[in-house]
Amino acid sequence: MHNRSWVSFGLPVFSVFFLQLVLQLPASASDNKLPGNLISPQTGTICNEKVKICYDSFGVSIGITKDVMGEQAADKLTRELATVSEENFDRTNFNPVEGVSCHTLEKACYEDNTISEPLSSALFGDNVGKYGPDALIDIPWAWDGSLYNNDTEIVAADGRNYRLNFHADGSLNIIADCNKVFSNYTAKGKSLSITLGPTTLMACGPDSQDQQFLRDLQGAAVWFLKKGDLYLDIKADTGTMRFYRGVAL
Numbered sequence: 001m002h003n004r005s006w007v008s009f010g011l012p013v014f015s016v017f018f019l020q021l022v023l024q025l026p027a028s029a030s031d032n033k034l035p036g037n038l039i040s041p042q043t044g045t046i047c048n049e050k051v052k053i054c055y056d057s058f059g060v061s062i063g064i065t066k067d068v069m070g071e072q073a074a075d076k077l078t079r080e081l082a083t084v085s086e087e088n089f090d091r092t093n094f095n096p097v098e099g100v101s102c103h104t105l106e107k108a109c110y111e112d113n114t115i116s117e118p119l120s121s122a123l124f125g126d127n128v129g130k131y132g133p134d135a136l137i138d139i140p141w142a143w144d145g146s147l148y149n150n151d152t153e154i155v156a157a158d159g160r161n162y163r164l165n166f167h168a169d170g171s172l173n174i175i176a177d178c179n180k181v182f183s184n185y186t187a188k189g190k191s192l193s194i195t196l197g198p199t200t201l202m203a204c205g206p207d208s209q210d211q212q213f214l215r216d217l218q219g220a221a222v223w224f225l226k227k228g229d230l231y232l233d234i235k236a237d238t239g240t241m242r243f244y245r246g247v248a249l
Contacts, residue, residue: 033118035111036097040122041068048096053077057124059091059104090245092139093228105135106225113227131225133187136166141230142246146216148239154212162213163246174217177210178202192223192232216241 034040037050045064047054052073054064060081066074081089092104100116102109107127109119120128142159156162163175166185172194174181183197194217204210220241222233230243 034122035100035116035119038097038100038119043125044123046096046102046119046123050097053096055094055096055102055123057104057107057127059094090228093245101227103225103228105131105139106228107131110227132189133166134168135225136187136223136230137168138165139230140165140246141243143213144229144242144244146212146234146239146241149237154209156213157207157209159244159246162209164217164243174214176204176213177208178204179210181214187223190222190224192220194218194220 034046037048038046039049040046041054045054045056045061045068047065047068052065052069054061054068056064060077062074062077062081065077093101095101096109100109100111100119102119102123106129107120107124108129109116109123111119115129117128141164143156143162143164144159145153145155147153161175161177165173166187167173170184170186172183172185174183174196176199179200179202181196181199184195186193186195196214196218216234216239217232219234219238220232221235224231224233228245232241232243234240
């Protein structure tokens with residue numbers, strides 16, 4: 001399983017919504033010191049003064065880097081980005097300084113596992129923690145595993161074989177090991193329901209986790225984001241699935 005710490009398993013639905021309310025609280029003071037070598041030249045922008053790279057609410061920005069840090073810094077950043085393949089370039093999650101991560105879909109930044117209110121507010125303003133179903137769409141989510149309220153756990157053997165891709169029209173493409181499942185979903189706020197559709201009906205190997213994966217998806221009731229990962233709480237607080245950003249289907 002990928003090196004991530006579970007943040008919610010079998011949480012009551014009200015606990016998930018409480019988490020969202022906490023994320024939406026404004027920073028206590030706009031002039032709070034930012035972590036590391038970070039500065040905020042203006043609302044919606046942060047820069048690492050040491051490595052001379054700037055970011056906006058959409059991720060790394062060559063333009064802002066040029067405006068704040070100069071043309072030489074922007075040229076260096078351009079060359080560095082040119083060496084990163086499209087498959088490995090994740091614009092939605094980035095680390096502006098060691099020990100800090102920012103997540104554009106979730107609209108929040110963390111120091112270790114704790115939300116940094118000053119940094120989140122500097123980058124996302126009044127939108128900290130405010131995200132809706134659009135954050136699900138067109139992201140290749142790969143299954144990391146499921147943890148259940150009886151303390152049992154399933155670890156995905158290979159998340160690349162168990163993937164989701166939500167689309168704006170309500171359709172949902174699922175890869176369940178050797179099968180494709182053409183499904184639909186409904187998301188309102190943080191509530192989610194998934195309706196499985198036609199499948200390719202291939203017989204997967206004896207060690208396949210496809211049936212458990214699909215059973216858990218059918219039970220999905222609540223979704224939320226945490227540090228760039230997607231969590232699906234299963235009905236009746238029986239467990240939680242976790243997904244990380246994978247490669248495109």
